[in-house]
Amino acid sequence: MRVDIINKKEDIVPLRLAGKTVVVIDVLRATSTMVAAFENGCREVIAVSTPEEALALKKQLGAEGVLGGERKKQKLPGFDFGNSPREYTLEKVNNKILIFTTTNGTILINSCIHGQETLIASFRNAVSVVGSLRNKEEVLLACAGTRGTFSLEDNLLAGYLSLLISRKYHDSLLSEGCKSAIKLYKLLEKDITGILEKTPHGHGLAVLGLEKDIGYCLEKNKVTIVPRVKTRAFYPRVQL
Numbered sequence: 001m002r003v004d005i006i007n008k009k010e011d012i013v014p015l016r017l018a019g020k021t022v023v024v025i026d027v028l029r030a031t032s033t034m035v036a037a038f039e040n041g042c043r044e045v046i047a048v049s050t051p052e053e054a055l056a057l058k059k060q061l062g063a064e065g066v067l068g069g070e071r072k073k074q075k076l077p078g079f080d081f082g083n084s085p086r087e088y089t090l091e092k093v094n095n096k097i098l099i100f101t102t103t104n105g106t107i108l109i110n111s112c113i114h115g116q117e118t119l120i121a122s123f124r125n126a127v128s129v130v131g132s133l134r135n136k137e138e139v140l141l142a143c144a145g146t147r148g149t150f151s152l153e154d155n156l157l158a159g160y161l162s163l164l165i166s167r168k169y170h171d172s173l174l175s176e177g178c179k180s181a182i183k184l185y186k187l188l189e190k191d192i193t194g195i196l197e198k199t200p201h202g203h204g205l206a207v208l209g210l211e212k213d214i215g216y217c218l219e220k221n222k223v224t225i226v227p228r229v230k231t232r233a234f235y236p237r238v239q240l
């Protein structure tokens with residue numbers, strides 16, 4: 001198994017995704033929120049790029065659709081949820097279809113549709129994501145980053161996943177990028193929450209009173225679900 005990493009969504013080259021299993025990573029907070037929604041019974045997440053597309057889809061879906069996501073980390077007008085994973089409770093999302101749009105995460109998912117398979121990763125489902133990579137030949141750890149720049153939290157999850165992969169699959173061949181991410185993860189793992197609270201993204205969440213999201217998104221291996229893109233017609237539809 002060959003494993004590589006990209007550190008921002010702008011580095012995706014669709015033609016190079018053919019035959020690859022793409023693991024989508026947006027720790028703060030899109031992929032963590034999607035995992036939370038599925039954990040609480042959400043049936044499907046439709047990943048759309050713009051709020052306008054989301055609102056149009058909601059009109060088609062009616063009561064079974066709920067709208068979630070953010071711009072500038074905040075809930076959008078007319079939406080049911082923002083992008084805090086803690087909002088997506090059983091009472092609110094069980095059996096619903098979530099129409100979801102975020103600044104980076106859902107755009108990355110839309111860019112990954114040329115991969116052979118696309119999986120959704122967070123710290124909360126990391127071990128299960130790695131378990132589902134058995135027999136894959138080419139794996140790409142695709143970090144969303146933030147508006148065209150590197151995000152430490154995404155690279156740390158890629159490092160953690162790379163470490164788990166290297167321990168589980170003895171035939172794995174990690175790129176230099178993955179090996180560096182492991183080194184960084186090992187260096188910072190003892191105080192990831194404290195470190196992320198000081199990054200621009202973490203600080204931005206704290207300013208909005210959302211600092212609890214950081215701790216939540218960094219909890220490891222709380223669930224065994226692995227959401228994946230099942231249908232790609234019009235929009236990527238993510239299911240369990």
Ligand code: MLT
Pocket residue numbers: 026028029030031070073074083102103104105106144
């Ligand atoms: C994104 O997709 O850019 C993020 O999930 C932003 C956020 O923290 O809400």
